[in-house]
Amino acid sequence: MNILHIDSSIQGELSISRRLSAAITARLAAAGDNTVVYRDLARDPLPQFSADVAAALQQPPPASHVDAPVDACRVAQAVDELLAADTIVLGAPMCNFSVPTQLKSWLDAIAVPGKTFSYRPDGVQGLLGDKRVIVASARGGIYSAGSPAAAAEHHETYLRAFFGFLGVTRFEVIRAEGTKIGEDIATRAVADAMAQIALLEAA
Ligand SMILES: Cc1cc2nc3c(=O)[nH]c(=O)nc-3n(C[C@H](O)[C@H](O)[C@H](O)COP(=O)(O)O)c2cc1C
Numbered sequence: 001m002n003i004l005h006i007d008s009s010i011q012g013e014l015s016i017s018r019r020l021s022a023a024i025t026a027r028l029a030a031a032g033d034n035t036v037v038y039r040d041l042a043r044d045p046l047p048q049f050s051a052d053v054a055a056a057l058q059q060p061p062p063a064s065h066v067d068a069p070v071d072a073c074r075v076a077q078a079v080d081e082l083l084a085a086d087t088i089v090l091g092a093p094m095c096n097f098s099v100p101t102q103l104k105s106w107l108d109a110i111a112v113p114g115k116t117f118s119y120r121p122d123g124v125q126g127l128l129g130d131k132r133v134i135v136a137s138a139r140g141g142i143y144s145a146g147s148p149a150a151a152a153e154h155h156e157t158y159l160r161a162f163f164g165f166l167g168v169t170r171f172e173v174i175r176a177e178g179t180k181i182g183e184d185i186a187t188r189a190v191a192d193a194m195a196q197i198a199l200l201e202a203a
Helices: 016-029 051-058 070-084 101-110 156-165 183-198
Strands: 002-007 035-040 087-093 117-120 123-126 132-139 170-177
Touching: 002 016, 002 070, 016 087, 016 132, 016 170, 016 183, 035 070, 051 070, 070 101, 087 156, 123 156, 132 156, 156 170, 170 183
Parallel strands: 002 035, 002 087, 087 132, 132 170
Antiparallel strands: 117 123
16 A cells, blocks of 8 residues: 655644654554655645646646656646555644645645546546545644534535545544643543544554
8 A cells, every 4th residue: 555644734843733644654554565655745845836837737748757847847746646645644734724835735736637637528527536535633723513613614624625526535534623722632632633543444
């Protein structure tokens, strides 16, 4: 199994989503003969998806890794890494009710017609139906269903909709929320998330 492990928190060693994504990846990787590709989008961000990047990716031959501008190469590499993966482990903190800008750039890079989804006469078809996505979610407040802030949750719901658009049906979330409310709540949230990780299906 090929695992693509992505982190996007800007909080380095203090990051909770990084702790969770590392634990998820370690659990999956230990379960068999697996390879892991790691990308840290905070340390090594992808370019914002621009007109230049889009144009370079569309030139024939498509996205030549040799001739294309550096930005386009890195975007094309992100798509290749995704397509090569069976499981994607996504460290995803909540930032301003959604995902961090570094993660958004990666999502922009991987939504590629003809590669990850296709336009058809009867509508859009996602092409990533064979992949499993596990989100390591961390957020400072509480947004679970029924909470007062639930309507402001554009984080996990956004990721679920995005990967659903790409055809992913095996979409799982390991969540630690309330990480900024108080130390006790944060500690309990992380412990609960770690307990869930221990129960994850290995494949
Ligand atoms: C720039 C920034 C924006 C944030 N926006 C929100 C937010 O909208 N809602 C929230 O509940 N927490 C917010 N937080 C808190 C983070 O979600 C929280 O610290 C979480 O643990 C971050 O994940 P990490 O520990 O992996 O970095 C924000 C933090 C930062 C740094």
